[in-house]
Amino acid sequence: MYLHLDYQSGEAIYRQIVEQIKYKIASGELKPTEQLPSIRELAKMLKINPRTVVKAYEELQSGGLVVRRQGQGVFIRDGQAAVPVQTRNKLLQEMARRMLAEASRLGASEEQVKDVFDNVMKQMRSGK
Amino acid sequence: MSEFVINTKNLTRDYGENRALDNVNLEIEKGRVVALLGPNGAGKTTFLRLLMGLIEPTEGESFILRSPSRNMAESVVSKIGYMGDTDEPPRWSTIRDLMKLQAAVSGDFDRDFFMRSVEKRELSVKRSYGSLSKGQKKWIRAGLVLAGKPAVLLLDEPAEGLDPSARQDLYDELRDYVTDKEATAIVATHIISDIERIADDAAVIDHGRLITYAELEDLREQVREIQMSEMEKVIDFPNEIEILGGKSSGGTKLLWVRCREQERQKLEKLLGQKATIRTVSLETFYLALTEHNSNKRDAELKEIKK
Known part of the structure; x- marks a missing residue:
């Protein structure tokens, strides 16, 4: 660790x-x-x-x-949602921020990012 | 009687007209690494020499492992590893000579440990002490002290003259030693950045007086920097909030305060959007404490609080 x-x-x-x-x-x-x-x-x-x-x-x-x-x-600790909601939200926000920063460096618009995000989610769901 | 490894009562020392140490009361528990901080000439060396019984106090007293510094028991002397700032071994003695001497004095000498530390700096035991650089000398002397397996370490500027990586090595060795042996150490230095990583407590001396003695973790929790515009009206700070210092430049006021979390929350409410409150490094805290001497500081603070 x-x-x-x-x-x-x-x-x-x-x-x-x-x-x-x-x-x-x-x-x-x-x-x-x-x-x-x-x-x-x-x-x-x-x-x-x-x-x-x-x-x-x-x-x-x-x-x-x-x-x-x-x-x-x-x-x-085993089982249960060990991650408090607050922490999880904070982590998700950080990930989103990083992704958006990366995306804007690639020249992608917010709309494009949203579309890609939706598509990836759909793919993952159908793949399951 | 006392459960403290080191304690001092009203410890005071004059050099002629000059009061080098002024009424210092300090109690140090087992297992702590205490950073003794202060500008040059603040009284750090005097303090350590008094503890060792190398000089006599003008007033007050001090104890190590319950034994008085003025008349220390032999059994206690052999448990102390002291590294003075100036007391040097003879120039012509080789590292091997020094090792043999230390082994004879300390009874339980860790030869392997010492040899490893010599090799770490790529030195030979045949080298004479006088031929070493300032940093190498410090390294060797610190190695000798640690290898003697003391219960109490009193180190005066042990890392001075060492390059950054050797300084880190030295302090890492010290931390490991204290943790493993449950020893207790006081390290006098005027450079904070190296020692703050491994120290547990800070004792800050300025003009002979002990102005702060606190756990570093508590300071990290309690000391904050407040930044606000010069234009802001002054607020009345609650009494529980200790104001350490402040300065004013370029239309911005900076104020360093120390308080508990509860009071900080009150303060945050009080200041609202008008100010930014942030954590500060120990270095900033130390500078806030020692940059101005006390009289000047009070005058400036009044000015800033206006």
Whole structure:
């Protein structure tokens, strides 16, 4: 699991960890039931105090995204829609923004993007 | 008595007329890396030398592992890894000599660790200390300190003169060491960008006084920069909001504040669209604290708040 900490942003480190793990869950990079690195492992990987990792994991746990199993470690929660609606919407918006920026670089109009989008959706549905 | 690894009470030191350290009270828990920050001449070196018992305080006292600095128990001395800013080994001694000396002093010396660190910088143990560059000297001395497996590390500008990648290596080694051994470290430096990555707390000294001692994570959560137009009318800041500093240029006012999240939300409501509130790097925070000395700062702040 690769995390990047940005010290210039002034954002609390535990929050950065929480946000990035949420993102990885939402994007599917981290799968349900998958185990997260141990507190010690992650602390050493990121060169931070283990207590900061504990704080991040606790936040994820109270948000229902991970579960802690006694003596085994911390795991991505299984089943249910683990991704909160807010996070999902935020991610979708980011993806849309990126796609539109890319499209405008290619010289495509908004209408063209919408058409292509609809067509791709139709294709995917009929393919199923 | 105390559960703190290091604590000081009203620690004060004068050099003649000049007060180098002014009434410093500090308590440091086990397992922390404390960045001791401040401009040159702020009192960082004096503070570390007082802790080590190398100089006597004018007033107050300090303890390491409950043992007083003035008369430190032998058993505690052997648990401290001190790297002074100026106290240098003899020029003619080779790296191997220094290693043997350190091994004799520290009882439990990690030779493999030290040899790895020498090889990392592609140095030979036959080299004399005097032939090393400023950065290489620092690297070797830091390696000797860490290999001695101390419980407490007091490092005065350990990364000065090292190139950026070596600085990162040194601080990474220190962080790993503290995490693995549950050691405690104070690192004095005036360069924030390197140390903020691995440190847990910041102690900022200016003109001999401890002006901030806080967890870096708390500072990241609490310190914000407010930007608004010079034209904006002044608002009354709630008392819970600590104003750290401010400046005014080009029709824009910048104000640095510290407050809890609740108060920040109030502030956001109060300011509404009139201002932008954003997070700041530790560097910005530090500059806001130390750029102006206290009197000048108060005067300027009044001006800005008007």
